[in-house]
Amino acid sequence: MTELVFELPDGARVPVAVKYLLNGGYAGRSQEDVAAHVAELAELGVPAPSTTPCLYPVAPYLAQQTTTVPVQHGKTSGEAEWALVVTDDDVLLTVACDHTDRELEVHGVAWSKQAAPDVLGTRAWRLSSVEDRSDELTLTAWADDEVIQRGTLAELLPPSYWIEELRARGLLVPGTVLLSGTIPMLPGVNQFARSWRVELASPEDSLSLAYSTSPLPEPVG
Template sequence: MSELTFELVDGRKVTVDVRSALNGGYAGRSQDDVAAHVAELAELGVPAPSTTPCLYPVAPYLVSQADTVPAQHGHTSGEAEWAMIVTDDDVLLTVACDHTDRDLEVHGVAWSKQAAPDVVGRQAWRLSAVADRLDSLTLTAWVGDGASWTEIQRGTLAELLTPQYWLDVLRRRNLLAPGTVLLSGTIPMHPGVDQFASAWRVELGDPATGAVIRCQYTVERLPEPVA
């Protein structure tokens, strides 16, 4: 189990023990966006899913607010997403980056989700506080090399299935309980940008207020195994 602490707009801090974690996949509202994401992954050798959207349960300890993500090789990368956190008395919304082992993903998306963490922000909004403008919230990601950043994803939450959609899914599956964390699935990447970077930064922005929630981490290669 993983413990997360979020700072809210009013300065209050909320601590959550993660008891259930799920990753949405192929979750665009537009079938064109879903097809684009399937094509992105197909270039990496990942077979297309038999149905969309998908929902992948992952180990709760994989949800993290870490600044560093260890990787066994150079073919891992992130995905810009939002995350929904169910607390004892509320639902929070924050930014997330679903880091994934792309080599393992070729053999099974569900397996690859277990091989790298879901990094989430340290700040959050109450879902009810932004419910009237969810579609206008922005999601942007950059990849870095230690010296500069290059934008790799940009869109709005209007491109993804809504938090309410996933709340209904959780309710039907008896997973709508305190400690549940769900990541939304991602938006298309810009073509021609190398996703296998040494750092990722993702921002969830609210144009109405100018507020931004971000997460950022470096990717560090593990030593070669002795075997």
């Protein structure tokens, strides 16, 4: 079982054995904007979901705190997200990046989520310490040092929505990790890059992660 360790602002270190890993999708707070995004993706060959928002179960071992993501080709990219981490006695909020195989995505979004890890930060906040102002928190992503995403958590369904979804599905248990879904890409950016960095920030503090992609050897056969 994959074990992650998160450092809290008070210096405490919290180990979490990942039992369930879940990816939110099409999780914008404005479902009108989500519908427009679904239509845009359909033009690129990405199949439309049967309902929104979506929740994709992912293999728990794909939750990683890593600085290197192996990839099979150049058409993969990350997505700036926040993540909920359920511990034995609390819920944490951290920064995350859902690395996705875009070539596989046209065959099935759920399949594409299994092709690369969900990268999580090594620092976290207690959700209770920031929840009342979570809409003010900002998410920023850089690909090869170019800003490609920038927004606030107000653009996404709030942590409270996903807490209730997890509770209703019997998944609000220690070891559950849920990624939020992502904010829009800025117009005209190149999302295919060798290095990725994501920051989740409040006026007082910030959580960040960074990793590079590493091409796998060419297959034989």
